[in-house]
Amino acid sequence: MNDLKAGTLLIVDDNLDLLNAAKIFLKRHFKRVDIESNPNLLPTLLQNDSYDIILLDMNFTRDVSTGQEGYHWLNKILEIDPSAIVILITAYGDVNTAVKAIKHGATDFVLKPWENDKLLATLNASLKLKSASEKVTQLQSQQKQLNADIDRRFRDIIGKSDAIQHVFDTIKRVARTDANVLITGENGTGKELIARAIHRNSLRDDAVFVTVDLGAVTDSLFESELFGHKKGAFTDAKEDRAGRFEVAQNGTLFLDEIGNISLPQQAKLLTALQNRKITRVGSNKAIDIDIRLISATNMSINEMINEGKFRQDLLYRINTIEIKLPALRERPEDIPLLVEHYIKFYSKKYNKEIHKASDATLARMIRYDWPGNIRELQHSIERAVIMSNHNILQPEDFFFQSTQHEDRKNGNVNLDHLNIEDVEKILIRKALDKNFGNITQAAQELGLTRSSLYRRLEKYGL
Numbered sequence: 001m002n003d004l005k006a007g008t009l010l011i012v013d014d015n016l017d018l019l020n021a022a023k024i025f026l027k028r029h030f031k032r033v034d035i036e037s038n039p040n041l042l043p044t045l046l047q048n049d050s051y052d053i054i055l056l057d058m059n060f061t062r063d064v065s066t067g068q069e070g071y072h073w074l075n076k077i078l079e080i081d082p083s084a085i086v087i088l089i090t091a092y093g094d095v096n097t098a099v100k101a102i103k104h105g106a107t108d109f110v111l112k113p114w115e116n117d118k119l120l121a122t123l124n125a126s127l128k129l130k131s132a133s134e135k136v137t138q139l140q141s142q143q144k145q146l147n148a149d150i151d152r153r154f155r156d157i158i159g160k161s162d163a164i165q166h167v168f169d170t171i172k173r174v175a176r177t178d179a180n181v182l183i184t185g186e187n188g189t190g191k192e193l194i195a196r197a198i199h200r201n202s203l204r205d206d207a208v209f210v211t212v213d214l215g216a217v218t219d220s221l222f223e224s225e226l227f228g229h230k231k232g233a234f235t236d237a238k239e240d241r242a243g244r245f246e247v248a249q250n251g252t253l254f255l256d257e258i259g260n261i262s263l264p265q266q267a268k269l270l271t272a273l274q275n276r277k278i279t280r281v282g283s284n285k286a287i288d289i290d291i292r293l294i295s296a297t298n299m300s301i302n303e304m305i306n307e308g309k310f311r312q313d314l315l316y317r318i319n320t321i322e323i324k325l326p327a328l329r330e331r332p333e334d335i336p337l338l339v340e341h342y343i344k345f346y347s348k349k350y351n352k353e354i355h356k357a358s359d360a361t362l363a364r365m366i367r368y369d370w371p372g373n374i375r376e377l378q379h380s381i382e383r384a385v386i387m388s389n390h391n392i393l394q395p396e397d398f399f400f401q402s403t404q405h406e407d408r409k410n411g412n413v414n415l416d417h418l419n420i421e422d423v424e425k426i427l428i429r430k431a432l433d434k435n436f437g438n439i440t441q442a443a444q445e446l447g448l449t450r451s452s453l454y455r456r457l458e459k460y461g462l
């Protein structure tokens with residue numbers, strides 16, 4: 001079966017002989033062919049049925065050959081269905097009429113008497129166009145849905161402390177400018193959350209928010225990941241692929257862990273940002289890029305500059321506005337709000353009747369220093385909600401309920417009653433403390449990849 005057998009077609013022409021002949025011929029190629037000699041019935045026909053292609057005559061009144069009727073009915077059809085594929089037919093066609101028809105929204109134009117092969121080729125091409133544009137619409141709505149699903153997890157920004165209110169204020173001020181923003185803060189302080197909030201409140205809200213975790217991109221894949229590649233550019237380049245810059249076109253590109261990239265990578269990134277152009281690996285065609293850049297890091301970039309590990313000129317490019325996110329221990333007044341928020345969230349998720357945390361628990365939480373910040377608090381509440389038998393969470397529902405925290409600070413660990421998992425937890429905590437919560441450095445020290453360290457942090461709720 002060929003492509004056309006799948007399509008449905010409506011032909012509108014006042015010439016009954018032509019209609020019948022066309023129907024006989026086109027029925028061999030289309031799934032359904034309807035014919036109509038009275039254009040006044042078009043609105044009713046289109047309300048009741050949908051057609052892949054409408055072939056429309058341009059002149060219905062005897063001795064009139066201006067094509068005006070065709071334009072009139074073309075406009076009516078497009079009013080009813082703006083995505084309709086309409087091909088105009090006329091015996092009086094010339095180039096001007098054809099151009100005018102396309103300007104009025106027709107997809108194509110055929111002259112009668114037509115050659116069957118040419119007509120078929122035109123219909124075939126239009127049908128392909130129709131299915132491609134339907135696919136684009138479908139993909140766009142899927143993409144919107146996926147983005148909304150991801151974004152939902154990052155919608156609630158909790159906090160009333162002066163420190164976080166100042167952050168909200170800055171978001172409001174910068175979101176609608178196109179300024180590049182650098183967000184700094186320890187792990188788990190909400191850098192991605194804030195980056196997404198800026199995007200949501202920006203003029204690029206309708207376009208995508210694309211994240212790249214630069215800490216997880218290997219040296220060899222850096223260029224291809226960011227700038228894309230052409231098929232055959234290297235062994236694994238099996239097909240043309242757009243990089244993150246291109247995917248983020250018209251939207252926001254979020255470069256997470258920007259402090260982790262090497263000096264040669266910094267140079268490549270700087271060139272792309274300066275020129276606002278990228279070139280796919282293996283290609284020599286430059287592509288213009290229109291993105292809003294948000295970067296994030298948990299490292300002290302200024303220290304890195306002093307040590308010659310980060311380029312000053314790159315910093316100037318990325319930090320038009322800098323937002324410093326406070327560590328959770330610097331805004332303890334937000335802890336009760338966050339606890340309430342996450343208890344509600346996880347009680348619902350796990351179908352538990354947990355109302356709140358006891359005063360003693362909150363007091364402990366406020367004293368605790370939260371090296372993993374809000375992510376750590378979130379995971380510890382999730383675990384407590386799952387494990388607890390109480391309606392009110394108690395200190396013993398949490399890990400820090402013993403003197404573990406102080407022990408950890410002092411490096412005192414009693415190994416007598418520990419199993420392998422306990423030891424692993426202690427080692428991970430130590431590595432995190434030693435590296436000030438920096439996941440990449442802690443992972444390196446532990447001999448783990450970033451993702452396997454993240455997996456363990458999730459597993460242990462650290």
Ligand SMILES: Nc1ncnc2c1ncn2[C@@H]1O[C@H](COP(=O)(O)OP(=O)(O)OP(=O)(O)O)[C@@H](O)[C@H]1O
Pocket residue numbers: 153154156157158159185186187188189190191192193194256298338374375378439
């Ligand atoms: N103010 C906040 N209110 C509610 N939840 C928050 C807040 N800040 C962060 N979170 C939550 O904490 C978790 C970690 O946040 P996020 O991933 O944005 O941190 P991050 O600083 O980007 O972490 P990393 O540096 O490890 O990539 C997320 O689940 C996020 O929803």
